[in-house]
Amino acid sequence: MMRSLFITLSRxxxxxxxxxxxxxxxxxxxRFVAGETTGQAIQSIRTLNAQGIQxxxxxxxxxxxxxxxxxxxxxxxxxxxAEIDRSGVSANVSIKLSQMGLTIDPxxxxxxxxxxxxxxxxxxxxIRIDMEDTSLTDATLAAYFWARQQGFDNVGVVIQSYxxxxxxxxxxxxxxxxxxxxxxxxxxxxxxxxxxxxxDVDSQYDQLTAQLLAGAVAAGLPRRxxxxxxxxxxxxxxHDEKRIRAAQAAAQDLKLPKDALEFQMxxxxxxxxxxxxxxxGYPVRVYVPYGTHWYPYFMRRxxxxxxxxxxxxxxxxxx
Ligand SMILES: Cc1cc2nc3c(=O)[nH]c(=O)nc-3n(C[C@H](O)[C@H](O)[C@H](O)COP(=O)(O)OP(=O)(O)OC[C@H]3O[C@@H](n4cnc5c(N)ncnc54)[C@H](O)[C@@H]3O)c2cc1C
Numbered sequence: 001m002m003r004s005l006f007i008t009l010s011r012x013x014x015x016x017x018x019x020x021x022x023x024x025x026x027x028x029x030x031r032f033v034a035g036e037t038t039g040q041a042i043q044s045i046r047t048l049n050a051q052g053i054q055x056x057x058x059x060x061x062x063x064x065x066x067x068x069x070x071x072x073x074x075x076x077x078x079x080x081x082a083e084i085d086r087s088g089v090s091a092n093v094s095i096k097l098s099q100m101g102l103t104i105d106p107x108x109x110x111x112x113x114x115x116x117x118x119x120x121x122x123x124x125x126x127i128r129i130d131m132e133d134t135s136l137t138d139a140t141l142a143a144y145f146w147a148r149q150q151g152f153d154n155v156g157v158v159i160q161s162y163x164x165x166x167x168x169x170x171x172x173x174x175x176x177x178x179x180x181x182x183x184x185x186x187x188x189x190x191x192x193x194x195x196x197x198x199x200d201v202d203s204q205y206d207q208l209t210a211q212l213l214a215g216a217v218a219a220g221l222p223r224r225x226x227x228x229x230x231x232x233x234x235x236x237x238x239h240d241e242k243r244i245r246a247a248q249a250a251a252q253d254l255k256l257p258k259d260a261l262e263f264q265m266x267x268x269x270x271x272x273x274x275x276x277x278x279x280x281g282y283p284v285r286v287y288v289p290y291g292t293h294w295y296p297y298f299m300r301r302x303x304x305x306x307x308x309x310x311x312x313x314x315x316x317x318x319x
Contacts, residue, residue: 020295231262
């Protein structure tokens with residue numbers, strides 16, 4: 001119930017106004033967000049790189065309401081790609097298509113995506129398209145397949161294990177040897193489209209992991225690029241130790257080298273687990289969000305963990 005409430009609040013303008021002005025929330029959000037500027041984010045990535053961890057950089061923003069705003073978001077990502085190149089950090093980029101105009105004009109959004117992929121390709125970099133709520137799943141996957149048909153192979157997409165449809169989507173993506181970030185899913189979805197029970201989401205996560213590992217074998221085990229920017233086919237994004245152990249066991253059964261897959265986690269969450277995986281020889285990538293539009297991202301992080309919610313709620317009533 002708390003999860004639902006916080007996800008609903010993540011879309012409420014009045015809650016955004018109240019919470020973003022609140023100093024305690026700003027401080028707590030800083031745990032999950034690597035600053036407001038590209039420079040601060042790059043600095044955080046340098047720290048991660050020094051620990052043997054790659055990054056994927058995200059300029060926070062979603063559900064853009066005008067094509068002008070979408071254009072500005074494109075400019076920001078172009079600048080980010082240039083800054084990654086100039087600074088030499090090991091990072092690729094994550095974007096949300098609703099930030100690039102998907103809900104306003106899908107055709108303009110595709111042209112925006114083309115511009116980003118062209119620039120990324122010229123700099124030897126890779127763009128991951130995040131997955132948003134189910135009102136955008138079809139349009140997001142259609143844009144991904146369109147980009148692949150246009151000849152871009154420096155693009156990957158995200159699949160959510162809470163959706164019933166995901167196994168079929170993974171099968172289709174693997175047919176073109178696509179790169180998939182697998183996560184559980186962070187939005188509030190109806191039982192008509194998503195498993196309501198955590199046990200089912202977890203179980204489908206393990207099944208999809210196995211599907212992705214088999215897909216990687218079938219594709220000849222493409223590895224991560226030596227600069228760490230281009231990921232392998234399976235990118236397993238979770239902080240759930242059981243899911244991680246299941247993935248390691250499945251990879252060992254298939255006798256896969258450790259760098260045939262990568263684990264991904266969010267900035268500021270389970271740093272101990274990140275370090276443990278690096279020490280065990282697995283590639284790890286951390287999703288590094290930055291910028292001023294931290295509110296919906298922050299609320300989804302709160303929703304994921306009851307302890308976060310109680311911590312912030314008790315402080316709200318004390319303020
Ligand atoms: C790199 C990355 C990219 C992602 N991209 C997307 C995306 O494109 N679309 C999408 O819908 N979702 C995305 N997500 C979010 C994802 O769907 C989950 O909501 C989130 O990862 C929590 O699920 P979990 O797999 O960690 O498992 P859970 O079962 O939720 O958590 C397992 C354990 O992880 C720790 N943990 C998890 N979340 C938190 C938190 N917020 N604060 C503190 N501890 C926590 C706790 O110890 C918890 O017990 C992404 C996640 C990652 C790691």
